[in-house]
Amino acid sequence: MQPTFDGHNDALTREDHALIAEGRPGGDLDIPKMRAGGIRGATFAVFTSSGGGHDVQVPRDDGVVEWEYAPPLEHDVAAADAAAVAGRLLGLERAGHLRLARRIEDLDAARWDGGPPAAVLHFEGAEAIDPGLESLDLWYAAGLRSLGPVWSRANAFAHGVPFVFPSSPDIGPGLTVVGKALVRRCAELGILVDVSHLNEAGFWDLARLELGPVVASHSAAHALCAASRNLTDAQLDAIGASGGLVGIVFATPFLRPDFAEDEGTPIQLIVEHARHVADRIGVAHVALGSDFDGATMPKALGGAAGMPKLLKALRESGFSAEEVAAIAWENWRRVLAAWWRD
Numbered sequence: 001m002q003p004t005f006d007g008h009n010d011a012l013t014r015e016d017h018a019l020i021a022e023g024r025p026g027g028d029l030d031i032p033k034m035r036a037g038g039i040r041g042a043t044f045a046v047f048t049s050s051g052g053g054h055d056v057q058v059p060r061d062d063g064v065v066e067w068e069y070a071p072p073l074e075h076d077v078a079a080a081d082a083a084a085v086a087g088r089l090l091g092l093e094r095a096g097h098l099r100l101a102r103r104i105e106d107l108d109a110a111r112w113d114g115g116p117p118a119a120v121l122h123f124e125g126a127e128a129i130d131p132g133l134e135s136l137d138l139w140y141a142a143g144l145r146s147l148g149p150v151w152s153r154a155n156a157f158a159h160g161v162p163f164v165f166p167s168s169p170d171i172g173p174g175l176t177v178v179g180k181a182l183v184r185r186c187a188e189l190g191i192l193v194d195v196s197h198l199n200e201a202g203f204w205d206l207a208r209l210e211l212g213p214v215v216a217s218h219s220a221a222h223a224l225c226a227a228s229r230n231l232t233d234a235q236l237d238a239i240g241a242s243g244g245l246v247g248i249v250f251a252t253p254f255l256r257p258d259f260a261e262d263e264g265t266p267i268q269l270i271v272e273h274a275r276h277v278a279d280r281i282g283v284a285h286v287a288l289g290s291d292f293d294g295a296t297m298p299k300a301l302g303g304a305a306g307m308p309k310l311l312k313a314l315r316e317s318g319f320s321a322e323e324v325a326a327i328a329w330e331n332w333r334r335v336l337a338a339w340w341r342d
Helices: 031-037 075-094 104-112 136-142 177-189 200-209 233-242 268-281 303-316 321-339
Strands: 004-009 039-046 118-124 144-148 215-219 245-248 286-288
Touching: 004 215, 004 245, 004 286, 004 303, 004 321, 031 039, 031 303, 039 075, 039 104, 039 321, 075 118, 075 136, 104 118, 104 321, 136 144, 136 177, 177 200, 200 233, 233 245, 233 268, 245 268, 245 321, 268 286, 268 303, 286 321, 303 321
Parallel strands: 004 039, 039 118, 118 144, 215 245, 245 286
Antiparallel strands: none
């Protein structure tokens, strides 16, 4: 079975997270499902909800779908929650169910040795980091190796892109002074910076700093689905020029031209977004970033255990076996190695 790396999941923050090791009756991803689907590495997100607001639709009469912008999250709330959620991942490692990938060699070992899958610890929104960045070194020591400065809300570091369709991602200001300090320090330590929830101004601010390959861990092509969170062709071009990648998201609203949350969405739409990115900037910049347990998935995929179905669909659409191997593993391995310092 082709080893696969998946660039984003929210399994640690689900109510039934305690069943990740033995298997969850519901949900998209757990250890048995990962093994069944050939997922030998995955990024596990630490995310704290704002506690309401972002799931309320804004009344509009112009056909535009817009969700209320999530309210800010206090640092002390986020820091406490992040410690608990990250502790779940460290507990899974201590029990031998996962191995936390702190060096690229950890990922390489997980690919072939048959032991526990590798897990990359990721912050989806950096509210758990204080604006003075004093806690960032501690989080690095704890295993943090990937960070998105924002989720789709504003914080001290940047402006997260709102959920609007159809819409350009060019909404709001970019990285703050503190935000630029954050991403520079991440580059010094060896923490990958993820642009998936940055708005366009923040994206370009980061790209201009040239700190490393520009990576969108779970995004899709704006040309095929004009959602504010998807990447324009100009953004794709910048990702390609930097040596970065796009982890194609499986969340149905960002795949469909109608932005619908529809579990009947065919797997083929994931393939179409992969093809658009590949045709635009090359297969070397295409990867997978499901958003398992964080959004509505195509039912036909069957969660993490169904990853071979997607790889088969990629091959049947014209991607070669070597190209599918790059999409499934090699491209993620390359960008993680470029960002990580150990």
